[in-house]
Amino acid sequence: MRFMLLVKADKNSEAGVLPDEKLLTDMGKYNDELVKAGVLLAGEGLQPSSKGARVKFSGSKRTVTDGPFSETKELIAGFWLIQVKSKEEAIEWVKRAPNPFPGTESEIEIRQVFEAEDFGPEFTPELREEEERQRAAMAKKR
Amino acid sequence: MTAPDTHRAIEAVWRIESARLIAGLTRIVGDVGAAEDLAQDALVAALERWPESGVPDSPGAWLMATAKHRAIDLLRRRALLERKHEQLGYELEAVQEMAVPDLDAAIDDHVGDDLLRLMFTACHPVLSTEARVALTLRLVGGLTTEEIARAFLVPASTVAQRIVRAKRTLAEARVRFEVPRGAELAGRLSSVLEVLYLVFNEGYSATAGDDWMRPALCEDALRLGRILAGLAPEEPEVHGLVALMEIQASRSRARVGPSGEPVLLLDQNRARWDHLLIGRGLEALRRAEELGGAEGPYALQARIAACHARAHTPEETDWKRIAALYDVLAEVAPSPVVALNRAVAIGMAFGPAVGLERVDALTSEPLLRSYHLLPAVRGDLLDKLGRFEEARAEFERAASLTRNARERDLLLQRAAACAGRPVVTGPSRERKAPMSS
Known part of the structure; x- marks a missing residue:
């Protein structure tokens, strides 16, 4: 199963303060450990929300708001995507990570990624319908 | 934490640590059988202690320290029993090495080498293919005997026996715990790759049973392949095999229909392919090619798989190129x-x-x-x-x-x-x- 490990933002990451050399080294080592254990699928650090935007959906309306966004603790500063056998294993890996914002309180949230089998048998009629629709669309294209 | 929670946490720690633990212990005591017993003893100790004391901050170090104490006891007992044994010097050297003040650092420095040695040992040619598979999954993959048995649809007792016999064979053949060098390396490496691909294939298109795929086996093989790529980054065929497995695994979701039936390549909904894995596969293939391994058997198969991965529709498939790659592979x-x-x-x-x-x-x-x-x-x-x-x-x-x-x-x-x-x-x-x- 796959888990996304979400690093929550703090005021420094939102201010665009780059990690110092020590943290970069520690993170490098940690990433290396994840790679060597064969569990890391992907991982990135994110720029502050001031460089991002949001698209708000309201019925059929779309409204674009530029960053920055104020609710710092709810924002995300980076992520890893890992493949492991259990939530406990994901937790074990996260416990080994360096504190993303040394000297402060920070948080990494662990979220499981949906897999096809999570949808269960009750999902199959729609799935089948979707498949058939796509196939029909492809057949038309030919 | 409740007791069942702690048990699950211990299982997770075991999965992460067991290979390094067994590898490090094998270097100390000389054979994988004894090393695994010591590691298992440490696990039992953890299962007894941690539910009360809580999981320690560095669970891996705890397990290693516990196992090392027992390893020293074992070596002392052996030394007493077999004073004239030819291995004594080797073992004493190991004991002395363990007297280095910064033990963990000493162990850590060897971790990569030890793991690689463990893979080569588990896939040693003195063992039957079945034994290599079982031993690799057990020692390097951290799977339990029951998990291996379930994966291969055989009774747990059969797997347990296979593992016991394999360990005995390794001990009797006095297989050295080492990474083979020179001319021997290529053959031994291909044995490791063969075992990993066999595990992958058993998961990818199960040869027997009711399920068309057993994805957990694919995941285990991929994990071991990625680990090997980190341990032997200069070997093009390791990257070739990883590329092949990543690209094939990218189709897992699409190749099973709603009621579990197989969906063939050209009928698959390509939107359901895992593009993250395709990207990883193409990247691994690039590395194999950069290392001069474009015409290795696994790299060639990965290049064929990549032709499919790059085609957005079945009609786009470059069959002439695939046929040409098969011409080379056939040679x-x-x-x-x-x-x-x-x-x-x-x-x-x-x-x-x-x-x-x-x-x-x-x-x-x-x-x-x-x-x-x-x-x-x-x-x-x-x-x-x-x-x-x-x-x-x-x-x-x-x-x-x-x-x-x-x-x-x-x-x-x-x-x-x-x-x-x-x-x-x-x-x-x-x-x-x-x-x-």
């Missing part, structure tokens, strides 16, 4: 199965009549006599040529040869679809998928 790693796949590619590139000619040349091949994909491919080509009655007979023959229930259903369906169709002259325009997926 580098000739086998009847490669020849059959090559015939399929040629059929797709140059028409079913040419493909059938190639397949017919293989029907006398003894190794393919009971291989279900031979009649399946023949059936497919005959179907495309409008020779439905012959096609039906071939699909039925294929169905009678496969041991996988899902695959049998699919083949019988295709046989039924051929039955009663009028014979047409000239090839049918329909492009049905070949049996690969």
Whole structure:
């Protein structure tokens, strides 16, 4: 199963303060450990929300708001995507990570990624319908 | 934390730490059997202590320290018993090494080497293929005997026996705990790669049983492949194999239909392919090529898989290129199965009549006599040529040869679809998928 490990933002990451050399080294080592254990699928650090935007959906309306966004603790500063056998294993890996914002309180949230089998048998009629629709669309294209 | 929570946490720690633990201990005590026993003892100690004391901050270090104490006891006992034993010097050296103040640092420095040695030992040619598979999954993959048994649909006692016998064989053959060098390396490495790909394939297209795929096995093989790529980054074929597995695994979701039936490559919904894995696969392939390994057997198969991965629709598939890659593969790693796949590619590139000619040349091949994909491919080509009655007979023959229930259903369906169709002259325009997926 796959888990996304979400690093929550703090005021420094939102201010665009780059990690110092020590943290970069520690993170490098940690990433290396994840790679060597064969569990890391992907991982990135994110720029502050001031460089991002949001698209708000309201019925059929779309409204674009530029960053920055104020609710710092709810924002995300980076992520890893890992493949492991259990939530406990994901937790074990996260416990080994360096504190993303040394000297402060920070948080990494662990979220499981949906897999096809999570949808269960009750999902199959729609799935089948979707498949058939796509196939029909492809057949038309030919 | 409740006791069951702690147990699950300990299982997770074991999965992360066991290979390094066993590898490090093997270097100290000299054989994997004793090392695994020591590691298991440490695990039992953790299961006794941690539910009360809580999981320590560095659980891996705790397990290692506990196991090392026992290893020292073991070595002392051995030294007393076998004073004149030739291994004494070697063992004393190990004991002295453990007297280094910064023990963990000393162990850490060796971790990569030890893990690699462990892989080579578990896949040693003195062992049968089945034993190599079981030992690799158990020692390097951290799987329990029960998990291995479930994966290969055999009783747990069979797997347990295989592992015990394998450990004894290694000890009796006095297999050294080392990474082979020079001329020996290539052969030994290919044994490791073969074991990993065998595990992957058993998960990817289960040879027996009711499920078409057992994804957990694919994941284990991929994890071991990625670990190996980190341990032996200069070996192009390691990256070639990882590339092949990543790209094949990218299709997992798409190759099983809603009720568990197989969906063949050209019928798959490509939007359901895992593009993250495809990207990882292409990246691993690039590394294999950079290291000069473009024509290694695994890299060639990965390049063929990459041709499919790069095609956004089945029609975009570059079959001529695939056929050309099979030409090279048939020279580098000739086998009847490669020849059959090559015939399929040629059929797709140059028409079913040419493909059938190639397949017919293989029907006398003894190794393919009971291989279900031979009649399946023949059936497919005959179907495309409008020779439905012959096609039906071939699909039925294929169905009678496969041991996988899902695959049998699919083949019988295709046989039924051929039955009663009028014979047409000239090839049918329909492009049905070949049996690969």
